[in-house]
Amino acid sequence: MMGSVKSALTIAGTDPSGGAGIQADLKTFQERQVYGMSVITSVVAQNTLGVQDVKHLSIDFIEKQMDAVLEDIFPQAIKTGMIATVEMMQLIATKIAKTNIPYVIDPVMVAKSGDSLMEDQSRKAIRDVLIPLATVVTPNVPEAEILVGFDIKNQQDAKKAAKVIVDDLGAQSAVVKGGHLPGEAVDILYDGNDYYYFKNVRFDTKHTHGTGCTFSAAITAELAKGKSIKEAVELGKAYITDAIKFSLELGQGNGPTNHWGGYRLKGLPNQEGEIK
Numbered sequence: 001m002m003g004s005v006k007s008a009l010t011i012a013g014t015d016p017s018g019g020a021g022i023q024a025d026l027k028t029f030q031e032r033q034v035y036g037m038s039v040i041t042s043v044v045a046q047n048t049l050g051v052q053d054v055k056h057l058s059i060d061f062i063e064k065q066m067d068a069v070l071e072d073i074f075p076q077a078i079k080t081g082m083i084a085t086v087e088m089m090q091l092i093a094t095k096i097a098k099t100n101i102p103y104v105i106d107p108v109m110v111a112k113s114g115d116s117l118m119e120d121q122s123r124k125a126i127r128d129v130l131i132p133l134a135t136v137v138t139p140n141v142p143e144a145e146i147l148v149g150f151d152i153k154n155q156q157d158a159k160k161a162a163k164v165i166v167d168d169l170g171a172q173s174a175v176v177k178g179g180h181l182p183g184e185a186v187d188i189l190y191d192g193n194d195y196y197y198f199k200n201v202r203f204d205t206k207h208t209h210g211t212g213c214t215f216s217a218a219i220t221a222e223l224a225k226g227k228s229i230k231e232a233v234e235l236g237k238a239y240i241t242d243a244i245k246f247s248l249e250l251g252q253g254n255g256p257t258n259h260w261g262g263y264r265l266k267g268l269p270n271q272e273g274e275i276k
């Protein structure tokens with residue numbers, strides 16, 4: 001007997017180089033022993049160096065993909081990443097509002113390379129249309145600044161931003177990630193009652209392509225398994241920390257995060273790819 005297989009759905013854009021977006025989400029779901037499914041919003045020509053071009057799928061086709069998944073294999077949790085247009089947000093909000101499962105929003109606005117992944121008018125729409133539906137929102141500092149409308153220079157500001165996202169914008173909880181603040185990598189979770197600090201050393205690496213996607217996908221997988229918000233963020237933070245520690249020097253820019261289950265336990269592969 002298989003027991004109860006848990007599944008999770010990601011609704012996001014693609015990364016053909018495999019480090020961010022849908023590809024990162026599916027790899028992460030698999031690593032966390034959750035069956036992964038995906039709905040593509042935009043096809044993005046990108047790699048470790050940056051974004052070369054973007055093609056949005058039609059609203060009608062995004063709806064067909066969502067119906068195909070939701071009418072057949074119903075997931076235990078959903079996450080959204082890159083949603084470029086207001087119309088896409090409205091469609092996705094309508095569908096998600098009909099579900100009763102944890103929903104994680106990674107409010108993707110700009111890629112690490114600085115390329116925009118969202119139309120300007122969508123910044124307001126994500127706040128008004130999607131965030132009130134969220135179980136967890138996982139902004140980085142620049143995204144949180146746009147959502148709350150003030151500068152975030154330190155942990156005190158990040159804490160305030162998390163509170164605004166919950167109390168004023170209507171999310172159930174928010175994790176403001178500290179990847180862009182100086183010092184240790186500290187993420188601050190607020191769940192409407194308490195604040196929790198998830199702290200780790202900062203690795204001195206440029207290979208951080210897809211960190212945000214991977215982190216929010218790990219949280220989604222844990223929520224699909226029935227973990228609490230606090231436990232899911234705690235496990236997500238441990239997972240992303242390892243995935244940055246073992247990130248790969250692939251490509252000519254910012255290499256991708258990487259986990260590979262037992263990698264940490266078994267050691268690094270040799271030149272033939274064997275793990276000894």
Ligand SMILES: Nc1ncnc2c1ncn2[C@@H]1O[C@H](COP(=O)(O)OP(=O)(O)OP(=O)(O)O)[C@@H](O)[C@H]1O
Nearest residue numbers: 112140177178179180185201202203210211212213
């Ligand atoms: N150099 C680092 N060392 C350790 N942890 C890091 C480092 N950079 C980021 N993190 C952690 O990785 C997670 C993702 O944070 P980050 O702020 O980088 O996301 P992001 O900017 O949304 O990523 P991206 O847009 O590239 O997908 C957070 O838990 C953050 O604390």
Ligand SMILES: Cc1ncc(CO)c(N)n1
Nearest residue numbers: 013014020021082108111
């Ligand atoms: C499709 C996609 N989503 C998110 C990010 C954030 O890094 C990216 N680079 N590409």
